[in-house]
Amino acid sequence: MTAFDDLTRLVPPPPNPLGAKGDWDEVEAALGVQLPADFKQLVRAYGAHHFAEFLTPLTPFAGRDLLVGPAKRLLEQERGFRDRYPEDSPYPFYPEPGGLLPWAGTDNGDRVCWLTAGKPDAWTVVCWNPRGWSYDPHPVGAVEFLVGWLSGRISTSVFPDATESAESAESVEFAEEG
Template identity: 50%
Template sequence: MTQQLAELCGLVPPPAEPVRADWDEVEHDLGLRLPTDYKGLVDRYGDSELGEFIRLLDPRTLAPTAREILDDEIPLRAQWPHQYPYPFHPEPGGLLGWATSRNGDWLCWLTDGDPHAWPVILWQRRPMWYHRHEVRATGFLHGWLTGRITTLVLPAQG
C-alpha cells in the first residue's frame, strides 16, 4: 500500500468487504491497462463513497459506462465542438470516468500514454467545464479530502 493510500484510509476508513474486481477482465473489456494506484484504491474501497460526495465506480462498469457516455456526447459534440476539448474513451486518448460526484460531475482520466501518468480531469457536464489535475486518482482524492486540492465543482474539504 502506498503512503498516500494509507493516509487516505486514515481519513476515510474503507469498508470491511469492498467489491473485488477481476483486473484482467476489466482491462480486457476496456482495452487499456489501468493505473496501479487506482487498483489499490478500489481493492481497499470498492465502489464506496468518499467524503460523502464522491463515489468510486464499480470497475466492472467502467467499459459500459464509457460507451454510454460516448453515445450520449457524440451528438452534442457535433453541435458544439468548442465545448469538447477531449475525446471520450474508447476513442484514442479519451476521457474515462472512474468516479462521480453527487452533483453528477465526473472524475476522469485522460487516457493518453502511460497509465501511471494519466492526469485526473474533473468534468462538469452541464454546464460544460473541465479542470485538469496533474495527480493520480489516489492523489486527487487525498488532496481534495485534506483541502490541498480545491475546485469550483466540488465542495471544500479538510
C-alpha cells in the same frame, strides 16, 4: 509514504467494502486499456465507498457495472454535443485516443475522469460537469486527487470541496431528524 497510505489515514477502509473484488484482467480486456495501479488498489480497499458523502469510485464489481458499460457508451452520449459545440469540448472521449474515461462520480452528477494519454499510472485527473460543460484538469492520479480533495489541498471549480460536501450532507441529515 504513499498517497494510498495518506488516504487510509484520512479515511480508514471499510472492513467489508462493497464491490471490491473481481477480475481486473477481464475489466481491462473489456475496456481495451490497462488501468492505473492506484485505482485498482483504491477499489480493492474501498470498493464503492462514498467519500465525504459525495464522491464514489466507479467500481466494475458492484452489483452493477459502474465502470465498463458507462465508459463504452460515453462517446456516443457526448458526440452530438461535441459536434455542435466543439469549442466547449476540449478533450476527446473514451474510446478515442487520449479520451476522458470516468473513474468516479459525484452526487451532483459530475464525473471524475482520467485523460488517458500516456502511461496509465501517469494519467491526469480531469473533473467534468457534463451538464455545464466545465472541465478542471489536475496533473495527479486518482488516489492523489482523492487525498488532496479530502484534505483540502486540491480544490476544483466543478464541484464543492470535501468539507463543503460533508457539511451539506450533515445539514440534510439534521433537517431530516428535526
